[in-house]
Amino acid sequence: MDDNNTRKTLLNLLIAVCILAVVAFLLFLAVGFVSTTMPNDSYMIEITGLSGLAVNGTATVMIPVPANAEGELVIFESSSVLQPAGWRTTIRETPYGKMIAFTTTEGYAQDIFRPTGEFEAKEEPRLLVPVLATPDNVSVEEFTRRSGGTYTTAVFLDGFVPPENVTPISFDLRYQGGGGVKYLIKENVWTATVKTTVPSTESGFVPVSADYYVIPGGLMPL
Structure with a gap:
C-alpha cells in the first residue's frame, strides 16, 4: 500500500514538473513572439591620406550614400550627424544620383572618420549608391535581391593643390542595414563595402568597386 502511494506521489510530482515546464516554455515563446527589434543602419566612414593636403579655396570629397534600389535614402536624410572635424557635410545631388559631400575651406585638409548609425522601420534591400554598373x-533592383556580388560605384575629389609627391587617398566605407526581428523571424542583413585607394592627384568622379552581400534571415532559435 505504501509503495502504491509513493508511486502515485512521484507520478503526480512528475506531472506537475512537466506542466510547469510546458507553461514556462509557452511564456518564453509568447515573450519572444511579441518582442520586436527595429532594423538598424550603420555606416562606418574612414578616409585617410587627406591630412596635410593643401586646399585650393574649397575642397570637396564625395562618397556613396546608403539607399534602396530606387535610390531613396535609408539613412542620413539629415546630414547634421555627419560633421567630422574640419568638414561641412551635405547630401548633394550629382549626375549619378545623391552622394554624401564633405567640403572644407581650411588651408589644409584633415582625414575623415565618422562611425554613425540609426534605427529605421523599412525592411528592404539596400546598398551604397550611386550604382554605375552591375554584373x-x-x-x-535585381542585383540587390541576389546573395551578393561586386558592382561599380564612385567617389569624388576636387579642390586640392596637386602635391609634389603623389600619395594615395584611402577610402574604407562599410554600410550594414537590416537585421530586425519580428514574431521570432529575423530579416536579412545587407552589407555593402568600398575599400580602395585613389591617387591624390585625381580630380572629379572616380569609378571604384563595391562589394555587396546578404546574410539571410529566418526563424530565430528558441
Missing part, C-alpha cells in the same frame, strides 16, 4: 548589366 551582367542587370537592374539595381
Whole structure:
C-alpha cells in the first residue's frame, strides 16, 4: 500500500514538473513572439591620406550614400550627424544620383572618420549608391535581391593643390542595414563595402568597386 502511494506521489510530482515546464516554455515563446527589434543602419566612414593636403579655396570629397534600389535614402536624410572635424557635410545631388559631400575651406585638409548609425522601420534591400554598373548589366533592383556580388560605384575629389609627391587617398566605407526581428523571424542583413585607394592627384568622379552581400534571415532559435 505504501509503495502504491509513493508511486502515485512521484507520478503526480512528475506531472506537475512537466506542466510547469510546458507553461514556462509557452511564456518564453509568447515573450519572444511579441518582442520586436527595429532594423538598424550603420555606416562606418574612414578616409585617410587627406591630412596635410593643401586646399585650393574649397575642397570637396564625395562618397556613396546608403539607399534602396530606387535610390531613396535609408539613412542620413539629415546630414547634421555627419560633421567630422574640419568638414561641412551635405547630401548633394550629382549626375549619378545623391552622394554624401564633405567640403572644407581650411588651408589644409584633415582625414575623415565618422562611425554613425540609426534605427529605421523599412525592411528592404539596400546598398551604397550611386550604382554605375552591375554584373551582367542587370537592374539595381535585381542585383540587390541576389546573395551578393561586386558592382561599380564612385567617389569624388576636387579642390586640392596637386602635391609634389603623389600619395594615395584611402577610402574604407562599410554600410550594414537590416537585421530586425519580428514574431521570432529575423530579416536579412545587407552589407555593402568600398575599400580602395585613389591617387591624390585625381580630380572629379572616380569609378571604384563595391562589394555587396546578404546574410539571410529566418526563424530565430528558441
